[in-house]
Amino acid sequence: xxxxxxxxxxxxxxxxxxxxxxxxxxxxxxxxxxxxxxxxxxxxxxxxxxxxxxxxxxxxxxxxxxxxxxxxxxxxxxxxxxxxxxxxxxxxxxxxxxxxxxxxxxxxxxxxxxxxxxxxxxxxxxxxxxxxxxxxxxxxxxxxxxxxxxxxxxxxxxxxxxxxxxxxxxxxxxxxxxxxxxxxxxxxxxxxxxxxxxxxxxxxxxxxxxxxxxxxxxxxxxxxxxxxxxxxxxxxxxx
Amino acid sequence: xxxxxxxxxxxxxxxxxxxxxxxxxxxxxxxxxxxxxxxxxxxxxxxxxxxxxxxxxxxxxxxxxxxxxxxxxxxxxxxxxxxxxxxxxxxxxxxxxxxxxxxxxxxxxxxxxxxxxxxxxxxxxxxxxxxxxxxxxxxxxxxxxxxxxxxxxxxxxxxxxxxxxxxxxxxxxxxxxxxxxxxxxxxxxxxxxxxxxxxxxxxxxxxxxxxxxxxxxxxxxxxxxxxxxxxxxxxxxxxxxxxxxxxxxxxxxx
Numbered sequence: 001x002x003x004x005x006x007x008x009x010x011x012x013x014x015x016x017x018x019x020x021x022x023x024x025x026x027x028x029x030x031x032x033x034x035x036x037x038x039x040x041x042x043x044x045x046x047x048x049x050x051x052x053x054x055x056x057x058x059x060x061x062x063x064x065x066x067x068x069x070x071x072x073x074x075x076x077x078x079x080x081x082x083x084x085x086x087x088x089x090x091x092x093x094x095x096x097x098x099x100x101x102x103x104x105x106x107x108x109x110x111x112x113x114x115x116x117x118x119x120x121x122x123x124x125x126x127x128x129x130x131x132x133x134x135x136x137x138x139x140x141x142x143x144x145x146x147x148x149x150x151x152x153x154x155x156x157x158x159x160x161x162x163x164x165x166x167x168x169x170x171x172x173x174x175x176x177x178x179x180x181x182x183x184x185x186x187x188x189x190x191x192x193x194x195x196x197x198x199x200x201x202x203x204x205x206x207x208x209x210x211x212x213x214x215x216x217x218x219x220x221x222x223x224x225x226x227x228x229x230x231x232x233x234x235x236x237x238x239x
Numbered sequence: 240x241x242x243x244x245x246x247x248x249x250x251x252x253x254x255x256x257x258x259x260x261x262x263x264x265x266x267x268x269x270x271x272x273x274x275x276x277x278x279x280x281x282x283x284x285x286x287x288x289x290x291x292x293x294x295x296x297x298x299x300x301x302x303x304x305x306x307x308x309x310x311x312x313x314x315x316x317x318x319x320x321x322x323x324x325x326x327x328x329x330x331x332x333x334x335x336x337x338x339x340x341x342x343x344x345x346x347x348x349x350x351x352x353x354x355x356x357x358x359x360x361x362x363x364x365x366x367x368x369x370x371x372x373x374x375x376x377x378x379x380x381x382x383x384x385x386x387x388x389x390x391x392x393x394x395x396x397x398x399x400x401x402x403x404x405x406x407x408x409x410x411x412x413x414x415x416x417x418x419x420x421x422x423x424x425x426x427x428x429x430x431x432x433x434x435x436x437x438x439x440x441x442x443x444x445x446x447x448x449x450x451x452x453x454x455x456x457x458x459x460x461x462x463x464x465x466x467x468x469x470x471x472x473x474x475x476x477x478x479x480x481x482x483x484x485x486x487x488x489x490x491x492x493x
Contacts, residue, residue, distance in 0.1 A: 059449045079455055087453040093401050094446040099373035099393050108454035110461030137371075141400045159454065 009035045009069060009163050009191040010056065017051055017062030017215075025051045026062060027215040035069075035162075038192040040202040040223060043212035044237035049195045050090070052212065053165050056193070057085040069162055083112055086156030090168040092140070092148035101127075101151055102136040108159035126158035127151075130184060146177035153184070163191040170198050197238075199227055211236055246372040248301045255299035255369045260378025262472035263370060266479040267362040273487045274358050279351035285358070287486030291479060292361050299369045309364045314357065321352040372396045386460060401443075406436055 010033040017026040026048045033039055041049050054060040058073045058081055066073040068081050089095045098104040102123060109122040127133045130150040140148055149169070156164070169185065170178045182201055185192070196202055202209060202223055209226045211219040213236040219226055226232065233239035249256070255263070270288060277284045296306055328345030367375065373396075376389045409432055418428060448456075 054449065057453055059452055079457070082453060082455045085453075087450075089446065089450050089453075091446070093398075094443060095450045097394065097397055097447050097451065099376070099396050103373065107451070107456075107461070111455035111457065113461075139373075139397075141397065155454065 007035055008067070009033050009037070010193070011065075011067040012052075012055070013065040013067075015052075015055060015062055015064035015066060017048075017055065017060060024215050026055075029064070029212075029215075029217055031210065031217060031220075033191060033193065035191055036189070037208060038194065038206040039208045039210060040206035041193060041195045041210055041212060042197065042199075042202065042238055047212045048215040049212055050167055051215075053087060053167055053193065053195060056163070056165055057082050057087055059087075079111075083108075083159055084162045085165060086159055086161030086163065087165045088152050088156055088167065088169065090171065092145070092152045095152040095155060096140040096148060099139055100136070101132070101138050101140065104140065104151065105136075105154050105158050108155060112159060122158040122160070126154040129157055130154045131180075146173055146180075149173060149177070149181065150184070157188075161190060163193065164188055165193045165195075167195045168197070169194065170196065170201050203227065211238070213237070246367055246370070246375075248305060248368045249371045251300055251369075253298060253300045253369070255295055255365075257471075258369075258475055259466070259468045259472040260370045260374050261382055262468060262476045263366055264375070264378055264382065266476045267366050269480045270483050271359045271362050273483050275355050277355075277487055277490065279347050279354075281487075281490035284486040284490050285354050288358050288483060291482055292358060292365065295365055295479075296361075299365065301365075301368050306361070306364055306368070309368070310357065310360055313360045317356045318353060321349050324348045324352075390460060398440075398443075402436065402440055405439060406432075409436065 010031065012029055012031040015026055015029040016024065018024050029048075029052060041052070043049050051060060055062065055066050055073070056068065058066075058078050061073070068084055071077050071081060071084075073081050096104050098107060105123045105126055106119050109119045114122065123136065124133065127135065130153050132147065132150050132154060135143075135147075135151070140151060143151070153169075164185075166185065170181055173181060178198075178201070182204055185194070185205060192205070194202070194206060206223050209219070209221065209223040210217050211226065211232070218236060219232060230239055270291065274285075274288050277288075296303070325341045325345030325348070326339050328342045328348060333340045333342045370378070373393065376393050376396075380386055380389045413428065413432065418425070
């Protein structure tokens with residue numbers, strides 16, 4: 001690891017991605033995120049936000065280069081990359097696929113080949129963190145949406161990630177659930193990438209905002225500044 | 240939306256619930272195998288099997304009405320086919336029932352199918368209503384049932400309700416636009432619904448797989464914690480198998 005600049009959590013260099021049918025989803029995306037930084041990603045539906053997120057841990061791979069904590073995202077580094085990047089999907093029913101909460105939260109640590117004792121510790125730590133301790137033996141399909149969201153977070157927190165990528169974390173939550181989620185996420189002292197349409201949450205959690213439209217980064221700057229530029233927001237369908 | 244649990248009552252507390260899933264699976268599968276290999280005229284043997292099932296059911300404290308309702312869901316399918324056999328089958332004495340003739344051989348076949356399927360189905364229902372589904376799957380895994388089967392079953396247990404929800408939402412959306420799937424020319428719409436349900440499930444499968452990979456899934460499921468069987472589990476297993484086997488062997492000696 002000598003010679004790598006570890007102050008950079010994420011570095012994306014001229015990343016492009018095309019769907020199977022050739023439609024471009026990302027075009028020449030460049031982005032650098034420092035360690036500990038929280039950035040928000042906004043953009044109209046289908047702009048490529050989630051597609052970009054899926055490149056951060058190598059689920060998708062396009063042309064260009066993606067580095068996480070100085071490590072290139074490629075075949076031989078995948079398991080290390082996926083331990084460092086905790087990606088929480090938008091729909092908790094996609095994220096939670098096990099019959100019980102315990103199995104879901106321990107899925108990541110068990111894939112990291114930790115010992116049973118460490119797995120148990122990771123599970124209870126993650127569940128306590130999201131305020132769901134004691135729900136190990138419940139089934140996700142009998143939980144409320146807000147509870148499922150919390151468990152989804154716990155499933156990646158149990159892997160002790162360096163970078164947290166949240167895809168629409170507050171969507172469909174009621175105001176109380178949304179508020180609790182914001183407080184919860186604020187408490188995580190890791191690098192955060194938050195994809196959201198929720199300007200209030202974006203302002204509260206992220207100093208930096210990037211706007212993606214049509215597969216390109218069209219704005220990158222201070223959250224308050226960009227959000228007060230109504231011409232910019234309107235131009236990209238965010239107002 | 241609220242639905243019934245597949246493994247309702249599986250979290251009760253009773254001597255049967257506290258047994259290791261492996262012990263229950265082995266004992267009840269042994270009962271099923273021994274039962275289906277018994278000759279149909281061995282009336283006493285079937286009494287023994289039924290007795291064992293009833294005792295386990297009573298000890299499990301699962302409401303009888305629930306067990307019966309579950310048995311009644313499965314049985315009609317089997318009996319619907321079997322009930323015609325006495326009329327088709329030739330052999331033995333035949334009894335006249337107006338335009339139909341019933342053969343005694345055929346009746347024996349019907350009895351054979353009915354009693355064996357009732358006992359087998361009851362065993363499976365007892366197993367699933369005294370063991371939480373995830374535990375049952377892990378138990379079977381430890382008994383070296385191929386993980387392909389247990390994994391598919393575990394996914395089914397997790398996603399059946401998600402898909403049912405999706406189907407119900409779609410149905411409501413259709414009904415809100417005054418659709419009632421009643422007439423044959425509306426079959427096309429129902430076909431579209433089924434197709435889109437399939438496509439959505441397919442897309443979901445893709446996303447679930449991505450979510451699994453994001454957490455380091457590499458194609459093999461990590462093992463669950465080990466647990467060992469206690470003395471009570473071995474006792475239960477041996478007692479059930481012994482009683483049933485005695486019933487079966489007594490028939491041979493006669």
